[in-house]
Amino acid sequence: MAFRFASTFTFLLLLTTYVSLASAANSTAIPRAKLGCKDSCGDAIVPYPFGIGPNCSLDSWFEVTCSEASTPPTILLKRINMEVLTFSNDPNGYLDLRIKSPVISMNCSGRGTDNNQTVDLRGSPFFYSASSNKFIAAGCKNRALMAGIEPRIVGCHSDCIDGDTLFSTSNPNKTCNGTPCCETVIPSALDILHVTFDGESEGCKLALVADEQWLYSNLTNRSDLQTMEYVPASVDWSVPFDFEFSRESRCYIVGNTSLRCRCEFGYQGNPYLSDGCIDINECLDESYQKICGQDTCVNIPGSYRCEGSKTWTIALGLGVGFGVLCLLIVGWLLYKFLKRRRKAKLKRNFFKRNGGLLLQQQVHSREGSLEKTKIFTSKELDKATDNFNNNRVLGQGGQGTVFKGMLADGRIVAVKKSKAMAAEKVDEFINEVVILSQINHRNVVKLLGCCLETEVPLLVYEFISNGTLFQYLHDRSEEFQLSWETRLRIAREVAEALSYLHFSASIPIYHRDIKSTNILLDEKFKAKVSDFGTSRSISIDQTHLTTHVQGTFGYLDPEYFQSSQFTGKSDVYSFGVVLVELLTGEKPISQEMAQGGRSLATHFIDSMEENRVLEIVDGRIVKQAKAEEVMMVAKLAYRCLNLSGKKRPTMKEVAMQLEQILPLPNSNIDHHHNQKEMHYLKSDLPFPWDSVSSSTDSSFFSRNTGSLENEPLV
DSSP states (O other): OOOOOOOHHHHHHHHHHHHHHHHHSOGGGSOOSOTTSOOEETTEEOOTTSEESTTSSSSGGGEEEEETTSSSOEEEETTTTEEEEEEEEOTTSOEEEEEEEEOEEESOTTSSSOOOOOEEOTTSSEEEOTTTEEEEEEETTOEEEEESSTTOOEEEEOOOOSOOBSSOTTOTTOOOOSSSEEEEOOOTTBOEEEEEEOOSOOSOEEEEEEEHHHHHHHOOBHHHHHTOSEEEEEEEEOEETTOOOOTTEEEEEETTTEEEEEEOTTEEEOTTSTTOEEEOOGGGSHHHHHHHTTSEEEEETTEEEEEOOHHHHHHHHHHHHHHHHHHHHHHHHHHHHHHHHHHHHHHHHHHHHTTHHHHHHHHHHTTTTTTTOEEOOHHHHHHHTTTTOGGGEEEEETTEEEEEEEOTTSOEEEEEEEOOOOGGGHHHHHHHHHHHHTOOOTTBOOEEEEEOSSSSOEEEEEOOTTOBHHHHHHOTTOSSOOOHHHHHHHHHHHHHHHHIIIIISSSOEEOSOOOGGGEEEOTTOOEEEOOOOTTSOEEEOSSOEEEOOOOOTTTSOHHHHHHOOOOHHHHHHHHHHHHHHHHHOOOSSOHHHHHTTOOHHHHHHHHHHTTOGGGGSOGGGTTTSOHHHHHHHHHHHHHHTOSSGGGSOOHHHHHHHHHHHSSOOOSSTTHHHHHHHHHHHHHTSOOSSOOOOTTOOGGGGOTTSSHHHHSOOO
């Protein structure tokens, strides 16, 4: 919106001649309705954001119907079924709307049945104008009250004095003084009109909300009012902040949520259309030509100028330039102030909507248990991530995008920008943040805090530097190869983390998305379980808390699809798939297996049952792993992948068995003791065949010996 400047005299003159200029302009060039839509109903103009028919209005609230069966045609606000009398501009240039408002009656002869109609505008962008309307009650000892606006009581009481005159011509203020009517102002933003009568007299009682100017100009006698079904009333309305207004428009805020607009001074048209405000040519008016005198009146956008002597032009230019500069500085400062104020208010609204008050309450109520959980400000995280620069993206997934950032204290963090969250899930989201912030396990990625001042919550985790397990298993371009011992250690660390979540956390937590991409490796290649779906909804029952994540095809428990019940044994199944990945180096779903209709889990189970498990071991670890270790890990994975959840081990049992497998005896010092542990471990891993002989060693991996082909492994 540009600033328009002129001298004081010129400004006053522009105000007085604006209407004449508007009529002198070419009306056909002034846009009124949306492109391709009808802009009139009979002689009445229907300006945008209102519109006749679908797709011609801002939304369904502003859609009108035009019935030309009556004379004049009837204009109806379709969604609230309210008849419109006129669309017109008020003295300030804002679009004014007048509707038919009912005359509510009781015990009035000649009116047929009593009219106690209720006007309900709640939920719509419309409400009765408090500045233009008055509430009038007429009748003998009539006490009329507007109901439905608790806790306020609005109404008035009229006396019982003979007479029919409502507004005395001798009264310069033309107000009801209680004989035989009374009046009062209506509350602001009135969106429901429902009247109740309470009086001593049984005579005719009337009540209405009507436009004040119409009342004093058209209504004199009570008997006239008694025959009326409807009276004109002014209705205010507004459009959202994000509406695309004309560049040459001036708007004011309505109720902190919406706007009313008019064209800037020097323009006319429809401010609700993107190019709806058209410049007025002031020089077509003789009064402006007289102002310029001997100089020439030249029209400029939004104003005019008088071109004449060079001295006058220079003086005028310097004066206007200085004034423009001052106003621009003031306007810029005001704009920055309003922008900061609006941004701060928006942050407060987001913080409240995303459950910030609830999280603060949880933090204070737990007396130090959440000391390390920080509620970050959006400014802190904007600075940490360079305003969420795309160069900082670490990864993207179904739940959001993760950015790398550095806090003011130098800590490197991972900031997760979650997807939108439903309002009804706020309490559950905050509860999950509280639960996960208390997890303190060396093999679980630590949740450091969150930010709730943004449209969607931001979660801040510790940064894990060495990528994912998936990357090192399946990216053949990786120079560093995971050894067999490292793979066993990673498996044990992940199992210990899941065992902690299932059995040692304050409330059992089921991960629901265990996969190699959710297992991160730090600088020492220690495993860290990540991505608990904290940005997604959670559910709480009597015994446990589970994070609702869709899961990943190839890792999901088949029993889950049948029962729709996710249990701790479902995490065990997913971990079993990870064990097979570590063992084989194959992806859970690959193109070759998919063409055969099988997943890695199915392929592994078939290999076990056909006594071919050593044939599918990752070739990169063949010379490192002992056959006995491989078979024990394979048997453990086989148990984890059992189709029946009840027959699978718990994560605590899995962690204990992996701890016994790693490391196997590498010296003769504790050989006898370790042999006993191996015997126990083998007996604890039931399998439909005999166990591998303790004498089996890495020679089983040799593809050149005949022992593999001639002697069954199990």
